[in-house]
Structure formats: structure tokens, C-alpha cells
Amino acid sequence: PHPTFAWADRPAPEGVRPPTEHPDSAYPPGTVTETHGQAEAFVSTLAQRMTRGAAFFLDYGFPEHEYHLPQRHGGTLMCHHAHTADADPLAMVGDKDITAHVNFTGIALAGQDAGWEVLGYCSQGRFLSNCGLGEALARTGQASNAADIQSRVALQMLVAEHEMGELFKVIGFVKGPWFEAIGFAHGDRTHTL
Template sequence: MTTTANPPILPTALAAHIAGAIEAAGGWLGFDAFMALALYTPGLGYYANDSRKFGLMPGTGSDFVTAPELSPRFGQTLARQAAQALEATGTAEVWEFGAGSGALALQVLDTLGDRLQRYTIVDLSGSLQARQRERLAAYGDKVQWATELPPKMRGVVLGNEVLDAMPVKLLSRLGGIWHERGVVVHEGGFLYADQRTDLRPPFEVEGARDYLTEIHPQAEGFVATLADRLEAGAVFLLDYGFPEHEYYHPQRSMGTVMCHRGHLADADPLADVGSKDITAHVNFTGIALAGQEAGLQVLGYTSQGRFLLNCGLVDGMEGASLEQRVMVQKLIAEHEMGELFKVIAFGAKGTAIWEPMGFAAGDRMHTL
């Protein structure tokens, strides 16, 4: 087992809680378990505490911005795709996972109106649920909340920047030998520690140089669970990531795990746990295969920019202000969110294949 040096201190209740979990696990905890505790420990983890998180500017006390906060046209445009999906699948409910500030839910609800019978938000965070309830109060009982999936469900599933917040396993190739990277406590701080493993990336990484990357069993398991529970409907997942031949490129040798706080990024998830987000890019090939193997039908895969344009993002913008145009541009520009973010769609197993408008041009399923 190898370790790194220069540990941070353990100043918070969350850090002490994680240290206790490491001790209970025998002194070593896989990074995925560490990430889950750092983000989701009730009352203490990043997504379970009362920090603001979502916002357009650092001055709001927020840590990062998501597409619905940039422009209401994001949710309005996604709602057009949802409306087509509801019609095509004969369903009347939207399920949103990880609804954040509630901005996307409000935009979709406002746009769909009476075409939607119910909007169900699945969110583990009590503090975020409280914020969502306040924002969506005008819709009353039309909006419901859940902390887990029901045995069976029908409708259109939306997940914007959900997969990237699911815990990942870290794999490190050191001297040509693969290890799983975990976390230990040493001299009052958290340290990385590597143990030899039989785990491997799903795509062979060329070369013999040292290499750090992630695998995504929890995100892939989430999609498989959706496949099992979704009796009728469709799934649309939007996030940043790549197909696996790009994800496991030899030059991507330091992995994709990143942290976000105050609209700044850093690469040290072991420091200041609970006070910043921890994310990893999505391997969309793995997500597609997980859904397909569980019985879902892959309906399309493309960039966010192409998807939103196909769904009419810029229609009717002739009278938009310069500020509105700038924010919409951020959603579709290649150097902003338009290319790094991708969209993948699934149809429930056993239902007729249909063609979502978001993939009418520029579908990239052949690259997965």
C-alpha cells in the first residue's frame, strides 16, 4: 500500500465522522465510500448541509452555476422535449432527480402547464428539498417529493448534472500494476492510499505510464435501477463527460475528479470536506451499456448544444436582451457548456421506439 504526504487536519464534525468510518472499515476506505460520506452524510455532507451551492455569481455565496440558473430557456426548451416524450409514451408525470435549487422544475412546470399531472422530485438533501418547496409552492400538491424510487414508475425522467455527483471508484496504475485508491487517516489528516486490485477500467488504457482514472459502478447501477422500475416512459440525462475511448485516453492520465467552491475549481477532495462539491466526468459509453443491458432502449446521444438547438432553444429570441443572448450562448457554445455537456436518452423497455426531437440532427450514438 502506498500513501501520499502532507495531510490536511480534521477540523470538522464531518471530518471526524469520516475518520470514524475509516477506522471502522479497518483503516482504509475506498474513495467512492469517502466521496459518499463527504457529499451525503445527513446534516453534514456537502449536499446535506445548508450552504447555498447553486447560483450565478460568487457574490451570492454559491459554489457553481448549472444550466437552469443561466437561463430559463434551458428548462423551457427541455420541457418541449419532455412534452414530446410524454405524448409518445402515453404518460403524464415528470420525475426529476437531484433538483438542486428547483429552478429546472419551475421552468418545466411553467412550460408544460396542464399537460403535466404530477412532478415528482427525488432528492436526498433535506436542505435542498426545503429550498425547492419554497420555490415551487405555487404548484401545491402537483409537486411531490421522494427520497427513493418506488417499486414501479411511469413518466419522463430528467436528470441534469446528477450522474457527475455519484461516487466513483478511483483506479491508479503504478509501475504497470493496477490499484484501487482509498483514503486513510495519518497524523490527524486524510491521505490517499493504494491497494492492489483486480478492478480494471472498461477500456484498455494504452501505454505503461502511471495513470489515474475512475470507474462508475454507482451511476451505472442507478441507470439499471431505472430500467427495472420504469414501466413506461423515457429518460433524459444531461451531464459533462465523454464516450469511453475519450474518457480513457492515454493523455487523460490524472483522472477527472474535481471540486468546486466559490465558482473556483480545485483537485483536492481530501481538503475541506463538506464545504465543496466533489464531481467526476461521466463515461457515457458505460451509462449507455448499463441501460441497454438492463433492457432500456438508447434513443439518442449528442452534445448539449446540438440537443438544445434541435429542441428550439433560439426560437423567438429576436427581441431578447443582450444579457439573455449571452446566457443562452453559454448553453450552446463549444467553449462553454455546449460541447463538454452531453445528453443521452433512453426509452423504457418493451415500448415502441420513437425519435426524440433533441437528436433530430447530430446524433452521436455511433461514437459510444
């Protein structure tokens, strides 16, 4: 038995609005999108508390100009349960994971506003390749048993563009001395934030 769950639409808190390219533009009626106040507050708090070092965040998402494209008029919210996906967070409440894509532009701005510098931003596949994953896979040679094959397939999923390699992104921040992070050596997309 699940507890009773009540749902009601409510206006967004004052000052919380999704960005628009032009201040006078509006979203078409029925548009749904997510805002990321808690994620941005987390990054801001972490940046304020860190005195020196680097932080790297990996998740699926987009820079703001891709996040709010017209084809995402329904938002990015997705639910997962028992290897199936749906977009109804009000079905099976408490029994499934609910997630949404990250707006990496908002994360970058929150970090910068709190004192971090952006080291780089790129796809997970590019980041892992820059860090030497491809060479590590090559050194393992031909897979010889089922466990080796399964490991190689899992590693390939992390870098393949049609799998997690492009969907997931990495953003890195630094506070203190700047350094060239090897993970962003090729394919850095910071300019898209």
C-alpha cells in the first residue's frame, strides 16, 4: 500500500523562470521544462566551501541553447522502473526513479559566480578517450573469456557516441592555480556554454 498522493499545478516561485533567448519571447502554450535551482545551489555551495582544487561532474544534459530547443517542449523528465522508461512521474509513485537532464550552462554559471573557473566541458566519450581509455582497451588485447568480453563491451558503452559517450557530458572546475586538464585536451566545448 502506498500513501495517498495529491498533485496540483502551482506557479513557479518568484524569479524562477526558464531562460529565453530574447526577453520578450515566450514559450508556446503547454510547454513544460525543468529548472535546476537545487543543482545550481549545490555547485555554488561546493565552490564557496572549496579553497583549492578541482571538481569534475558527469551527467547527461545539454548547454542551455540545446536544452530549450522547441523539440523539447515537453521537458526532459524521464522515469525508469524495471528496465522500462516512461514520462509519467505520477504513476507508481515511490517505485521508480525520476530524472531530468542537466542544464550545463546553469551549472557553469553557478560555479563561476561562486569563484570557480571552468576547466573544460566535453562529452564523456571524448573525456575518457583523452584520459587514455582507448589505449587501455588496446593494451588489454583480444578478450579471452566471457568476463573480459563483458568488460570491454561495458567500456565501449562509456565512449561510443550512440551510447553514453555523447549523451553524458563532463564539466570541470578549478579553484586555485589553473592547469590543463588532460580530459579536455581535445574536443572541449566550453565555448558552447
